[in-house]
Amino acid sequence: xxxxxxKKNLFNAGRSDYFTLNVRILIAIYAFLCVLTxxxxxxxFIDTLQNGEVPGRLHLIVFFTIPAVLMIVLGFSVxxxxxxxxxxxxxxxxxxRLLAYFLIIVIFSVAPITLMTSTALNQIVRFxxxxxxxxxxxxxxxxxxxxxxxxxxxxxxxxxxxxxSNKSIGSxxxxxxxxxxWAQFSFNGNENFKxxxxxxxxxxxxxxxLPRDNETIRYVQRMPQNNIRVISYNLGxxxxxxxxxxxxxxxxxxxxNELRKNLLPxxxxxxxxxxxxxxxxxxxxxxxxxxRIARPIVDLTSATQKVAEGDFSIQILTRRSDEFGILIRxxxxxxxxxxxxxxxxxxxxxxxIWQNMAQQLAHEIKNPLTPIKxxxxxxxxxxxxxxxxxxxxxxxxxxxxxQETEGLSALLNEFRTLSKPMEPTNSITSMxxxxxxxxxxxxxxxxxxxxNIGHVQNGINIKIDKHRLSQIITxxxxxxxxxxxxxxxxxxxxxxxxxxxVCYCRISVKDSGKGINPEEGQQIFTPYxxxxxxxxxxxxxxxxxxxxxxxxxxxxxxxxxxxxxxxxDLPVEKNMEESNA
Numbered sequence: 145x146x147x148x149x150x151k152k153n154l155f156n157a158g159r160s161d162y163f164t165l166n167v168r169i170l171i172a173i174y175a176f177l178c179v180l181t182x183x184x185x186x187x188x189f190i191d192t193l194q195n196g197e198v199p200g201r202l203h204l205i206v207f208f209t210i211p212a213v214l215m216i217v218l219g220f221s222v223x224x225x226x227x228x229x230x231x232x233x234x235x236x237x238x239x240x241r242l243l244a245y246f247l248i249i250v251i252f253s254v255a256p257i258t259l260m261t262s263t264a265l266n267q268i269v270r271f272x273x274x275x276x277x278x279x280x281x282x283x284x285x286x287x288x289x290x291x292x293x294x295x296x297x298x299x300x301x302x303x304x305x306x307x308x309s310n311k312s313i314g315s316x317x318x319x320x321x322x323x324x325x326w327a328q329f330s331f332n333g334n335e336n337f338k339x340x341x342x343x344x345x346x347x348x349x350x351x352x353x354l355p356r357d358n359e360t361i362r363y364v365q366r367m368p369q370n371n372i373r374v375i376s377y378n379l380g381x382x383x384x385x386x387x388x389x390x391x392x393x394x395x396x397x398x399x400x401n402e403l404r405k406n407l408l409p410x411x412x413x414x415x416x417x418x419x420x421x422x423x424x425x426x427x428x429x430x431x432x433x434x435x436r437i438a439r440p441i442v443d444l445t446s447a448t449q450k451v452a453e454g455d456f457s458i459q460i461l462t463r464r465s466d467e468f469g470i471l472i473r474x475x476x477x478x479x480x481x482x483x484x485x486x487x488x489x490x491x492x493x494x495x496x497i498w499q500n501m502a503q504q505l506a507h508e509i510k511n512p513l514t515p516i517k518x519x520x521x522x523x524x525x526x527x528x529x530x531x532x533x534x535x536x537x538x539x540x541x542x543x544x545x546x547q548e549t550e551g552l553s554a555l556l557n558e559f560r561t562l563s564k565p566m567e568p569t570n571s572i573t574s575m576x577x578x579x580x581x582x583x584x585x586x587x588x589x590x591x592x593x594x595x596n597i598g599h600v601q602n603g604i605n606i607k608i609d610k611h612r613l614s615q616i617i618t619x620x621x622x623x624x625x626x627x628x629x630x631x632x633x634x635x636x637x638x639x640x641x642x643x644x645x646v647c648y649c650r651i652s653v654k655d656s657g658k659g660i661n662p663e664e665g666q667q668i669f670t671p672y673x674x675x676x677x678x679x680x681x682x683x684x685x686x687x688x689x690x691x692x693x694x695x696x697x698x699x700x701x702x703x704x705x706x707x708x709x710x711x712x713d714l715p716v717e718k719n720m721e722e723s724n725a
Contacts, residue, residue, distance in 0.1 A: 211421050211424065214425060218424050218428055225239060225240065225431065234446055235438045239435060239438050242438065243430055243434045246433070246434065250426060250430075284390040284393070284394065287390075288386075288387050292383075296349075298377075299312070312377055313333065313378070314334050314360065314376040314378035315375075315376045316332045316374075316375055316376075317332075317338060318373050320370065321370050326341050326342055333376065334378075337378070339356075339374060342372045343364065344364045346364065347365060347366050348364060349361065358384050359379045359380065359383055360377065360379060440462070440471075443472075444471070444472065447460055447479075448475075456486055515544055516548050519544045519545050520541070520545065522537060523542075571609040572605045572606070572607060573613050575600060575613075576602050576603075576604065578613045578617060580597065582617045583595045586625070593628065594632070594633045594634070595636075596634070597636045597637075599637030600638050606717070607714065608690075608694050612694070613714075615686075615690065616690060617651075619683045619686070619687050620687070620710050621634065621653070622683075624655035627707075628655055628656055628658075634656075635652075635653075636652065636654075637654075638650065641713065648713040648714060648715055649715075650711060650712070651713075652710065653709065654707060655708055656707045657707050657708060659703050659705055659706055659707055660700070660708055661704050668684055669685055670685070695714075696715065697713045698710065698711065698712045
């Protein structure tokens with residue numbers, strides 16, 4: 145095996161013929177996607193619970209880009225897998241089966257969690273719908289208004305009764321105007337109620353302003369000498385804080401109402417944005433895993449088929465150190481051992497074949513040499529004993545010598561045909577024309593033989609020289625006529641068959657003769673084996689050599705007493721291959 149031929153038959157185990165990412169890269173992308181999902185989902189829930197609205201169109205476009213890209217990549221991978229399955233490419237069924245097992249496991253793992261999540265969401269939605277938020281908001285606002293009104297009535301009674309020593313009075317502050325500006329003249333009470341300027345210059349209750357009037361109701365009185373007294377009423381430390389809390393809860397109730405309206409779009413957005421990408425990545429990783437696992441098996445299968453076809457130079461390259469790597473290296477070692485054994489066997493078979501052929505040839509040459517020698521000795525003895533009577537035996541002796549010499553010449557020509565290489569030619573021969581020509585040549589010589597070529601199709605052109613095709617047909621016809629003792633039916637037909645993307649013309653020649661017994665059938669293509677008294681035993685081996693050298697095959701089917709059918713497959717011309725593709 146040459147190094148050039150060896151290199152041509154190397155191929156990588158685990159190589160990919162598809163657009164797929166490395167599994168490690170996919171896992172890294174998956175981890176990065178999980179981190180992004182965690183960060184964005186946190187912001188998603190915070191923003192959603194604050195305002196209860198679906199994100200805007202710009203956010204949807206940005207966030208849906210990742211799922212869209214992953215779906216395109218996954219769709220392309222699934223499409224490749226589907227095409228491989230339809231075309232029955234090596235490993236496609238195993239890939240589909242392994243991917244189906246993986247997806248079934250994922251579904252069984254996710255299904256309980258999905259069911260529990262769906263149940264929990266249904267209960268949450270049902271609970272939300274059971275909350276009467278508008279009534280709660282109205283009750284809270286009514287409570288705040290009633291409480292404020294009660295404090296206003298008490299404050300008005302205190303002012304009307306001039307009961308400024310009441311403990312609800314937080315402070316009394318008097319302002320005086322000097323040079324157009326108001327300044328504090330006196331102050332009595334809690335420093336927390338002190339003001340820098342009067343809240344109003346008119347008698348009555350000024351409008352409450354927060355945070356200036358936090359927890360406070362004020363009353364303004366105009367006094368003599370251009371003074372203003374501000375009386376501050378203490379609402380208590382929890383009034384405004386409680387009112388603010390109620391307003392905040394009212395806002396949350398409004399958010400809950402908005403969530404009710406947008407719950408379904410929010411759930412769809414959440415699953416598409418955060419759940420779908422992880423599922424798509426899981427599917428992509430599953431496809432990559434299945435192809436990574438199946439690739440060495442496919443390579444081993446392809447290599448095994450090549451070995452079965454007789455290519456022992458195949459070797460698989462791999463860098464794997466796992467069990468697949470061990471298996472591939474063991475396969476390579478086995479193929480190398482088989483190649484060495486086959487080469488040794490071929491050498492032994494060639495030597496044996498040539499030894500047998502030499503013995504057979506010597507035997508076949510020896511047989512005609514005996515009558516040649518006897519004829520020559522007969523002429524010589526007559527010449528020595530009775531030269532005047534030599535004419536009586538010269539003609540017959542010379543004819544015997546010439547006949548045996550011609551037999552030797554034919555024998556040597558057939559041996560030379562069998563032993564020398566036969567290079568296939570680019571000639572194209574019409575099967576119909578060759579069959580008709582051969583039948584016409586033999587039909588007149590054998591009137592008791594019925595020839596039927598009605599099933600030989602028109603338009604079949606074979607890649608073989610006309611002389612070689614005629615040699616094949618002639619030999620088969622002669623053998624068939626001899627098997628029928630010159631009387632019977634010979635039927636020839638053709639069919640188009642396809643084997644491994646190559647179209648062949650299948651020629652069959654069927655006779656109604658005595659058939660071939662199994663013992664003779666095992667040696668029918670062995671050189672110098674013949675059942676005829678005048679045969680050389682080289683006809684069928686020569687035909688087999690011609691057929692195999694032209695990329696074809698020959699075999700037969702026979703039954704004793706029922707006749708024999710020889711089958712020959714020969715490649716057809718390229719145009720016919722394309723029309724039958």
